[in-house]
Amino acid sequence: xxxxxxxxxxxxxxxxxxxxxxxxxxxxxxxxxxxxxxxxxxxxxxxxxxxxxxxxxxxxxxxxxxxxxxxxxxxxxxxxxxxxxxxxxxxxxxxxxxxxxxxxxxxxxxxxxxxxxxxxxxxxxxxxxxxxxxxxxxxxxxxxxxxxxxxxxxxxxxxxxxxxxxxxxxxxxxxxxxxxxxxxxxxxxxxxxxxxxxxxxxxxxxxxxxxxxxxxxxxxxxxxxxxxxxxxxxxxxxxxxxxxxxxxxxxxxxxxxxxxxxxxxxxxxxxxxxxxxxxxxxxxxxxxxxxxxxxxxxxxxxxxxxxxxxxxxxxxxxxxxxxxxxxxxx
Amino acid sequence: xxxxxxxxxxxxxxxxxxxxxxxxxxxxxxxxxxxxxxxxxxxxxxxxxxxxxxxxxxxxxxxxxxxxxxxxxxxxxxxxxxxxxxxxxxxxxxxxxxxxxxxxxxxxxxxxxxxxxxxxxxxxxxxxxxxxxxxxxxxxxxxxxxxxxxxxxxxxxxxxxxxxxxxxxxxxxxxxxxxxxxxxxxxxxxxxxxxxxxxxxxxxxxxxxxxxxxxxxxxxxxxxxxxxxxxxxxxxxxxxxxxxxxxxxxxxxxxxxxxxxxxxxxxxxxxxxxxxxxxxxxxxxxxxxxxxxxxxxxxxxxxxxxxxxxxxxxxxxxxxxxx
Numbered sequence: 253x254x255x256x257x258x259x260x261x262x263x264x265x266x267x268x269x270x271x272x273x274x275x276x277x278x279x280x281x282x283x284x285x286x287x288x289x290x291x292x293x294x295x296x297x298x299x300x301x302x303x304x305x306x307x308x309x310x311x312x313x314x315x316x317x318x319x320x321x322x323x324x325x326x327x328x329x330x331x332x333x334x335x336x337x338x339x340x341x342x343x344x345x346x347x348x349x350x351x352x353x354x355x356x357x358x359x360x361x362x363x364x365x366x367x368x369x370x371x372x373x374x375x376x377x378x379x380x381x382x383x384x385x386x387x388x389x390x391x392x393x394x395x396x397x398x399x400x401x402x403x404x405x406x407x408x409x410x411x412x413x414x415x416x417x418x419x420x421x422x423x424x425x426x427x428x429x430x431x432x433x434x435x436x437x438x439x440x441x442x443x444x445x446x447x448x449x450x451x452x453x454x455x456x457x458x459x460x461x462x463x464x465x466x467x468x469x470x471x472x473x474x475x476x477x478x479x480x481x482x483x484x485x486x487x488x489x490x491x492x493x494x495x496x497x498x499x500x501x502x503x504x505x506x507x508x509x510x511x512x513x514x515x516x517x518x519x520x521x522x523x524x525x526x527x528x529x530x531x532x533x534x535x536x537x538x539x540x541x542x543x544x545x546x547x548x549x550x551x552x553x554x555x556x557x558x559x560x561x562x563x564x565x566x567x568x569x570x571x572x573x574x575x576x577x578x579x580x581x582x
Numbered sequence: 583x584x585x586x587x588x589x590x591x592x593x594x595x596x597x598x599x600x601x602x603x604x605x606x607x608x609x610x611x612x613x614x615x616x617x618x619x620x621x622x623x624x625x626x627x628x629x630x631x632x633x634x635x636x637x638x639x640x641x642x643x644x645x646x647x648x649x650x651x652x653x654x655x656x657x658x659x660x661x662x663x664x665x666x667x668x669x670x671x672x673x674x675x676x677x678x679x680x681x682x683x684x685x686x687x688x689x690x691x692x693x694x695x696x697x698x699x700x701x702x703x704x705x706x707x708x709x710x711x712x713x714x715x716x717x718x719x720x721x722x723x724x725x726x727x728x729x730x731x732x733x734x735x736x737x738x739x740x741x742x743x744x745x746x747x748x749x750x751x752x753x754x755x756x757x758x759x760x761x762x763x764x765x766x767x768x769x770x771x772x773x774x775x776x777x778x779x780x781x782x783x784x785x786x787x788x789x790x791x792x793x794x795x796x797x798x799x800x801x802x803x804x805x806x807x808x809x810x811x812x813x814x815x816x817x818x819x820x821x822x823x824x825x826x827x828x829x830x831x832x833x834x835x836x837x838x839x840x841x842x843x844x845x846x847x848x849x850x851x852x853x854x855x856x857x858x859x860x861x862x863x864x865x866x867x868x869x870x871x872x873x874x875x876x877x878x879x880x881x882x883x884x885x886x887x888x889x890x891x892x893x894x895x896x897x898x899x900x901x902x903x904x905x
Contacts, residue, residue: 282730289731293739406886408837410844414860414878418871521734525841529864540845543738551739558732566730 268574272567279563286559287337290552291330297546333552342553347545352553356535363527363534367519369454374461374515379508381462382469383501389474397466404463409522413456413529420452427452449530457526461515465508472504479503506576513566520558612822615898622894625887632884633689639682648676650683651852659870669872671862680854681876687855688884691770691839692832698774700828703781704820710782711789712812721782728779737838738847740772765849769842773835784827788820822899829892833885840881856881 324332336343342352385397420426427448476482477500485499486492523536531537535554542550616622639645647667654674662669668677710721728736745768792798793816801811836856842848843857851858856877863874 282727285727286731289727290739293743296743297739402889403886406833406882406889408840408881408885410837410840410857410860411878411882411885414864414867414874417864417867418874422867422871517732520732521841524734525844528845539735543742544846546742555732555735555739558735559730562732563730 268571272571275567275570279560279567282563283556283560284334287334287552287556288330290555291333294548294552295326295329337556342556343549345542345547345550347542347547347550352549355538355550356553356557359533359535359538362532363523363536366450366453366457366523366526366532366534369450370458370461370519371516373454373458374465375512377458378462378465379469379501379505381466382508383473383496383504385466385470386473386477386504387496394470397470401463401466401470404459405467407459407463409457409460409525409529412459413453413526416452416456417529449532453526453530453532456529457519457522460522461518464511464515468508468511469504472507473500476500476504502576506573509569509572509576512572513562513569516565516569517562520562608818612898616894619894619897621890622898625890625894628883629887629891632685632880632887636682636686636689639679640686645682648679650675650679650854659866659873661872668876669870671873672866672870677873677876680859681880684854684856684859684877685880685884687766687849687853688836688839688881690766691773692836692884692888694766694770695774695777695835696828696831698770699778699781699831700824702774702778704785704824706778707782707785708789708812708817710786711793718786721786725779725783728776731776733776734838734841736776737772737842740775741768741842741847744768744771769839769848773838777831777834780831781824781827784823785820788823789816792816792819826892826896826899829888829895833888836881836884836888 333343340353342356344350345352345355381397381400385394385401388394388397482495482500485495490499520536523534524540525536526532527534527537528540535557538550539554541547542554635645652675654670654676656674657666657670658674659672660666660670660674666676666678668681670676671680706721710718745765798811798815801815806814839848839855840857840860843855843859844861846858846861848855848858848861859877860874860881863871863877866873
């Protein structure tokens with residue numbers, strides 16, 4: 253059967269692509285559902301964006317509503333909203349009369365920068381601490397690592413941020429995070445001059461996921477180090493470093509990957525607090541502000557945007573399994 | 583062979599009798615294991631003390647000492663002293679009283695949330711596992727949705743929707759249950775509507791695996807009604823995991839509330855929640871950092887204790903992870 257061969261090769265190579273396409277397509281109804289829920293919730297909120305202490309004259313109110321399309325019947329508003337969403341057009345922010353897509357694009361950079369710094373902090377230190385603990389099992393180093401990981405698990409951003417601010421900014425004065433002018437510099441162009449303002453928010457936001465990753469890494473390393481293939485690697489005389497890193501740590505990574513998705517979602521939540529607290533002009537602070545002033549469009553825009561980002565990151569994590577564990581088939 | 587008529591003495595008969603007297607139920611054993619975990623016992627004790635003191639403060643003036651909402655402009659931003667144990671805030675309100683008020687609020691949020699979460703989660707999880715494929719699909723889809731929806735954003739949106747509107751049955755104003763005033767109840771509902779999926783998935787998974795166990799098959803073979811099987815065999819066996827999950831859910835709810843309070847979506851101003859205390863403490867960080875320390879420490883203590891207690895409960899209730 254000479255025709256079997258090429259078909260089989262095709263089948264072996266495409267599952268990952270097919271899986272990705274399937275997942276991306278499955279994202280669409282999910283995002284529409286999230287957009288719908290957000291739309292319903294936003295319009296169920298009592299009181300509109302034009303509420304103020306002094307009631308506006310009815311004519312002005314009419315004009316304002318017309319301007320933002322709020323005078324259409326709800327179904328019409330809903331379909332317009334979805335239609336615009338498909339073109340990544342989130343509408344106009346009522347508060348400052350700007351295109352929401354522009355606002356998101358502008359604020360995103362600051363948040364992504366903080367997010368990447370935090371993610372690196374959490375994964376690198378967490379993995380390091382976990383591996384270190386597992387290698388010194390029941391030694392002093394292990395107890396120190398477990399202690400950090402346990403206490404860190406109870407240190408969400410809202411607890412840690414005030415502590416690091418009091419200690420390092422107010423008492424020691426090492427970092428200047430209390431001034432309101434957060435300087436955003438483009439790291440991609442090699443300009444890291446704002447690092448002093450990034451360090452404390454990163455620690456405050458990243459400590460909990462770091463502790464979480466360390467705990468899981470330690471547990472899974474302890475399991476892996478007992479496996480036969482590690483003994484084999486040692487027996488054939490590999491250097492300890494190669495045994496630990498290449499043979500043990502790589503396999504111990506798999507359980508860690510499973511928590512990266514939730515950790516990422518947690519970073520987004522945490523950024524609302526951290527950005528408000530450290531006066532960082534990112535997307536999180538923008539969202540908090542938009543809720544407080546009931547800027548419908550911006551709230552919906554940011555929520556849907558975050559949902560897309562989270563769905564996308566979950567997909568990336570799921571794809572990473574395949575690289576970490578070749579046994580996984582899609 | 584005459585020897586077969588004689589009852590053969592089993593070599594370990596005496597041991598069996600001794601063991602029988604020591605046999606205890608599942609829950610008694612779990613309780614014993616929990617008591618042996620010193621960290622969990624300490625955490626539980628600290629939590630009980632915090633709960634007792636903050637409850638007592640709510641009832642008695644001698645514990646609370648000052649009215650947490652009344653400002654005293656003669657005594658603003660004081661450091662801890664004999665008159666004001668933890669100092670006073672920018673408006674001269676006693677921080678001890680405010681801390682206890684905020685703590686009680688947070689504890690109510692944490693416990694209240696888990697009550698609703700358990701009610702919804704266990705019901706839906708059970709329905710998904712037992713009622714068949716259709717409800718199962720719907721549940722899994724809902725769970726995916728809740729998973730993809732950023733939690734805190736959903737909580738904020740729900741809270742805004744539920745607050746300050748007229749209700750069909752309750753009438754005007756925010757919903758009230760004695761001890762749970764409007765904002766508190768609304769926050770509890772908003773948080774639990776987002777977090778029930780964890781419990782639902784857990785119950786579904788447990789029920790699906792228990793359904794295949796031999797003892798369920800045995801019960802069915804003996805003619806037990808489906809409801810009896812669920813009530814006597816399946817529910818008690820899921821309970822352990824559910825209790826553990828609820829214990830871990832409490833600090834998450836407290837954290838969610840603290841975040842809301844911090845960004846200004848907590849209780850309305852004169853009252854205090856731990857989150858709003860952190861928020862106002864932050865405003866005074868340069869001049870009076872003491873104000874920020876107490877609520878921060880309290881949130882950390884609550885979260886740490888509930889985590890330790892949850893770890894202890896998990897070790898005690900789940901014999902498979904027992905070391």
